[in-house]
Amino acid sequence: MTTKIALVTGASSGIGEATALKLQALGYTVYGAARRTDRLQKLAPAGIRPLAMDVTDEESMHAGIKHIIAETGRIDVLVNNAGYGSYGALEDVPIDEGRRQFEVNVFGAIRLAQLVLPSMRTQRSGTIVNITSMGGKLHTPLGGWYHGTKFALEALSDCLRLEAKPFGIDVVVIEPGGIATEWGEIAADHVEQTSGNGPYAAQANALATSLRSEANARRNSPPSVIADAVAKAVTARRPKTRYAVGFGARPLIAARAILPDRAFDALISRAVGLPTKAA
Secondary structure (H helix, E strand, O other), X not given: OXXXXXXXXXXXXXXXXXXXXXXXXXXXXXXXXXXXXXXXXXXXXXXXXXXXXXOOOHHHHHHHHHHHHHHHOOOOEEEEOOOOOOOOOOOOOOHHHHHHHHHHHHHHHHHHHHHHHHHHHHHOOEEEEEEOOHHHOOOOOOOHHHHHHHHHHHHHHHHHHHHHHHHOEEEEEXXXXXXXXXXXXXXXXXHHHHHOOOOOHHHHHHHHHHHHOHHHHHHOEOOHHHHHHHHHHHHOOOOOOEEEEOEOHHHHHHHHHHOOHHHHHHHHHHHOOOOOOOO
16 A cells, blocks of 8 residues: 655644654654754654745745655645734734744645645645634634634635535645644744734733743643644545544634634633733
8 A cells, every 4th residue: 555645834832743743653654844954853753754845936936746756756735834823903913924824824834735736636635724713713812813824724615615626636624723832932023022012002912921821721622633634634534524632623613603703803812811801
């Protein structure tokens, strides 16, 4: 039986690292991609193949896919995990930063899908896994650009699922809830830098405090729960279209589907300790 080949982006830490190790343990040949390959060297003893790739650089992505196919002749799984959350009030976040979030979180993922699809169509099989977020189904204050990217990736994934189905290709969305990674601290730093001074300071400081809180850290799920969901999806004969996993994902997505807009606004505002009136 031919060994299956997987590419995992954002593999240098957190969800990407856990996913790369999980797929390797299942017998896949795994390429772990990141901008800095020095951070991937810790995965080499497990057999992960480091791959330098910047998902905002066309040449880098094209060269990476070409390299994998040249070495192995195929790609069976693409896990689009690279992404970040740059928080701040929509009034404060520079438009260039908003564009960059879309470049990383959306355009990079879809461009990689475009690049692997010809090989997958030829072999009449393959799975594209897009890591979105419960934030692709709901909204929180000061996260407009981040949520915008995740909503967009959800919609694009739905369209791609329909288009790829006749060729035997599955498209799966993973919607993480709260996960114990560097993400929360990075988002807290961003929101303070962007909106910590000025008219949105009270909201920014409340959100940063919530993101850094010990209670929040204790509740967050380990990255392995996402890796397990990816493994379940890529090994299933008929995977689900979506897997909502990790702390808070299922109940909050369900609440967003049921509650009226203002009721959900109030729920989220209370959850992060947001002030009800401007100072």
